[in-house]
Amino acid sequence: xxxxxxxxxxxxDLKVVNHVSFEVRQGSICGLLGPNGAGKTSLIxxxxxxxxxxxxxxILDGKAIHGNGNNRIAYMPEERGLYKKxxxxxxxxxxxxxxxxDKKEAEKRVVWWMNRFEIQSWxxxxxxxxxxxxxQKIQFIAAVVxxxxxxxxxxxxxxxxxxxxxxxRDEIIRLRNEGAAILFSTHRMEQVEELxxxxxxxxxxxxxxNGEVGSVRQQFKEHLYELKCKKELPxxxxxxxxxxxxxxxxxxxxxxxxxxxxxxxxxxxKEDIPLQSYREILPTFSEIFIKxxxxxxxx
Amino acid sequence: MNKLGLIISREYITRVKNKKFLLTTLLTPLGxxxxxxxIGFIFSYxxxxxxxxxxxxxxxxxxxxxxxxxxxxxxxxxxxxxxLKKQYLNHKIDAVLVLPKxxxxxxxxxxxxxxxxxxxxxxxxxxxxxxxxKRVRQEKMKLLSFQEETVSKLDTDIKIDPEPISDNVxxxxxxxGKIATLLGGLMGYIIFFIIFLYGASVMxxxxxxxxxxxxxxxxxxCTSTELMLGKIIGIGLVGLTQLLIWIIIIPIxxxxxxxxxxxxxxxxxxxxxxGQMMNQxxxxxxxLQIIQELKQINWLKIGILFLLYFLGGYFVYASMFAAxxxxxxxxxxxxxxxxxxxxxxxxxAIYISFSVIREPESTLAxxxxxxxxxxxxxxxxxxxxxxPFWQILSxxxxxxxxxxxxxxxSGRIYRTGILMYGKKASLKEISRWLFTKQ
Numbered sequence: 001x002x003x004x005x006x007x008x009x010x011x012x013d014l015k016v017v018n019h020v021s022f023e024v025r026q027g028s029i030c031g032l033l034g035p036n037g038a039g040k041t042s043l044i045x046x047x048x049x050x051x052x053x054x055x056x057x058x059i060l061d062g063k064a065i066h067g068n069g070n071n072r073i074a075y076m077p078e079e080r081g082l083y084k085k086x087x088x089x090x091x092x093x094x095x096x097x098x099x100x101x102d103k104k105e106a107e108k109r110v111v112w113w114m115n116r117f118e119i120q121s122w123x124x125x126x127x128x129x130x131x132x133x134x135x136q137k138i139q140f141i142a143a144v145v146x147x148x149x150x151x152x153x154x155x156x157x158x159x160x161x162x163x164x165x166x167x168x169r170d171e172i173i174r175l176r177n178e179g180a181a182i183l184f185s186t187h188r189m190e191q192v193e194e195l196x197x198x199x200x201x202x203x204x205x206x207x208x209x210n211g212e213v214g215s216v217r218q219q220f221k222e223h224l225y226e227l228k229c230k231k232e233l234p235x236x237x238x239x240x241x242x243x244x245x246x247x248x249x250x251x252x253x254x255x256x257x258x259x260x261x262x263x264x265x266x267x268x269x270k271e272d273i274p275l276q277s278y279r280e281i282l283p284t285f286s287e288i289f290i291k292x293x294x295x296x297x298x299x
Numbered sequence: 300m301n302k303l304g305l306i307i308s309r310e311y312i313t314r315v316k317n318k319k320f321l322l323t324t325l326l327t328p329l330g331x332x333x334x335x336x337x338i339g340f341i342f343s344y345x346x347x348x349x350x351x352x353x354x355x356x357x358x359x360x361x362x363x364x365x366x367x368x369x370x371x372x373x374x375x376x377x378x379x380x381x382x383l384k385k386q387y388l389n390h391k392i393d394a395v396l397v398l399p400k401x402x403x404x405x406x407x408x409x410x411x412x413x414x415x416x417x418x419x420x421x422x423x424x425x426x427x428x429x430x431x432x433k434r435v436r437q438e439k440m441k442l443l444s445f446q447e448e449t450v451s452k453l454d455t456d457i458k459i460d461p462e463p464i465s466d467n468v469x470x471x472x473x474x475x476g477k478i479a480t481l482l483g484g485l486m487g488y489i490i491f492f493i494i495f496l497y498g499a500s501v502m503x504x505x506x507x508x509x510x511x512x513x514x515x516x517x518x519x520x521c522t523s524t525e526l527m528l529g530k531i532i533g534i535g536l537v538g539l540t541q542l543l544i545w546i547i548i549i550p551i552x553x554x555x556x557x558x559x560x561x562x563x564x565x566x567x568x569x570x571x572x573x574g575q576m577m578n579q580x581x582x583x584x585x586x587l588q589i590i591q592e593l594k595q596i597n598w599l600k601i602g603i604l605f606l607l608y609f610l611g612g613y614f615v616y617a618s619m620f621a622a623x624x625x626x627x628x629x630x631x632x633x634x635x636x637x638x639x640x641x642x643x644x645x646x647x648a649i650y651i652s653f654s655v656i657r658e659p660e661s662t663l664a665x666x667x668x669x670x671x672x673x674x675x676x677x678x679x680x681x682x683x684x685x686x687p688f689w690q691i692l693s694x695x696x697x698x699x700x701x702x703x704x705x706x707x708x709s710g711r712i713y714r715t716g717i718l719m720y721g722k723k724a725s726l727k728e729i730s731r732w733l734f735t736k737q
Binding site: 012045048049050051067071073075076077079081082083084085086094095096098099100139142143275 | 512
């Protein structure tokens with residue numbers, strides 16, 4: 001659905017986006033990751049058409065994007081706010097009509113979303129009377145009210161309590177399931193693991209990693225396995241298979257050839273040691289992020 | 300409605316519906332009404348106190364005491380000065396005027412002495428001076444054996460009546476220059492006031508959007524040029540609305556005010572006469588003629604040109620204000636150091652306009668009426684002097700071409716500036732934005 005092809009942007013001789021290419025499929029959530037100053041916001045602004053690339057192309061549904069005001073895209077920036085003196089209803093209507101809808105259609109859409117979030121009573125409330133969490137909901141509605149094909153969310157959960165976080169998360173998943181492509185920028189790696197189907201990691205304007213969440217984790221696996229038993233392993237097994245202790249009855253071992261696991265289990269059966277759990281230890285996204293970014297910074 | 304129209308309508312409606320707009324729009328004419336009422340009260344005020352002045356005439360001219368008025372009573376006294384001073388100290392009289400001996404026809408200066416602990420009243424001084432002057436003149440004529448009738452024949456009122464040479468030039472009266480000066484100054488000042496007031500309003504609005512962090516949401520739906528222009532046009536329309544309301548309300552308020560205070564044209568003349576005491580430049584008799592001449596002015600032409608210069612000037616300065624609003628950081632007060640680049644040309648223009656209404660055909664007047672940073676304020680001041688058509692046309696062409704250029708340049712600063720958060724941009728950065736590709 002979204003194809004980024006060889007995108008470049010330079011400010012004052014500094015390449016903030018350097019030959020970036022990736023794709024976001026229809027009905028998927030792609031995590032856009034990177035340290036502060038990696039070029040994420042510059043990249044997003046080019047995708048939304050707010051700024052123009054020096055070279056390269058942004059293609060949505062087979063059509064190149066030129067300039068902003070594209071009604072197929074939704075954008076919820078990290079630095080976001082609302083007109084404080086305007087009422088919630090007027091504000092949402094205005095933002096929806098800026099997307100090209102007439103007053104009647106805009107009203108229909110805004111009412112639908114307000115009913116969905118059960119905030120109908122806020123229509124006449126001024127934005128300055130709302131809490132940060134309440135404002136975030138309005139900003140989310142403002143971003144997606146026009147049923148976009150591509151939704152770009154920059155730190156959508158910042159400042160939200162767990163209840164509102166869940167509400168927005170469920171909406172993001174629903175929109176994904178209904179076919180929208182979602183580009184989701186965040187620094188919270190647990191959200192990446194929970195929500196994203198694929199990721200793009202950039203640093204200094206260059207794509208360092210790109211792929212499906214599972215395959216990226218596989219790519220970074222260290223062939224470590226965790227074993228939990230119902231009683232302690234005898235020293236004979238520990239020494240024989242170079243198993244190290246993690247915690248009480250919990251162990252880990254290195255098995256690059258994927259043979260050791262079966263042998264350990266056979267030994268445990270012989271010694272009549274019941275198995276509680278057995279899993280491959282895959283790196284967290286936080287670890288992958290730190291490792292990849294550090295490596296790139298040291299190069 | 301297209302996006303630009305939507306932005307204009309939001310900017311316009313939110314401001315016009317704002318209580319502050321209603322208060323300012325209605326309170327200004329009320330302030331004028333209050334001013335008229337105060338003036339009316341001041342001139343209709345009648346003090347109960349009548350000042351009694353004793354005149355000790357030692358001049359030998361046998362002066363006659365001036366007529367008694369509501370405020371003053373003059374009495375000739377045959378007592379000596381120490382006795383009169385005692386009467387003053389006993390509050391029986393308010394002042395003593397001593398007229399020393401008149402030395403004859405060769406006297407060039409004659410000083411009378413006014414004894415009182417209170418300051419000499421300006422109106423009383425005028426009455427006394429007039430009375431003494433008249434008597435001294437009569438005395439000198441007597442000594443020189445001149446006849447009053449003969450001397451009066453020497454007095455001639457001189458007037459210079461401007462007459463046109465070409466057939467297509469309108470005949471002007473001697474008051475035309477005064478009217479043009481008054482009206483020109485007023486129009487220049489109104490444009491200066493509107494540009495500054497609403498231009499600054501555009502800047503505040505841009506900064507607020509930036510500080511509120513809504514700007515990025517908006518420009519993902521429209522272009523930055525649409526947003527900037529929408530804001531400038533919307534706020535400009537608010538200014539025009541306010542001006543229109545004032546044009547309707549202020550004359551009504553003026554009429555109500557004069558009706559309430561009971562001031563007629565002669566009293567207005569009196570107001571002018573009072574003003575003349577401080578400023579001797581205007582003949583109070585000509586005020587009525589000026590009012591008559593104002594009715595003969597081509598208001599339609601002036602109105603159209605005023606509107607065109609307002610629009611051109613507003614677009615030039617408001618887009619500069621918008622660029623500054625976009626260049627400041629999160630602190631709204633940051634803008635002060637940058638607005639000096641707008642304040643200086645505007646202030647220069649207003650001073651130039653004060654100068655050129657005295658010399659409307661000077662080189663400075665022609666230059667300033669065409670230079671686009673000055674022309675929106677200077678040219679309206681000159682319109683009443685009927686500048687040549689080529690001067691008006693070239694001034695308008697230069698102004699609107701410059702407005703287009705400045706909108707394009709400000710748009711470049713604006714589109715980059717609104718996306719920069721945090722600190723205020725330096726001049727170096729701002730100039731770099733002019734050449735940055737978006």
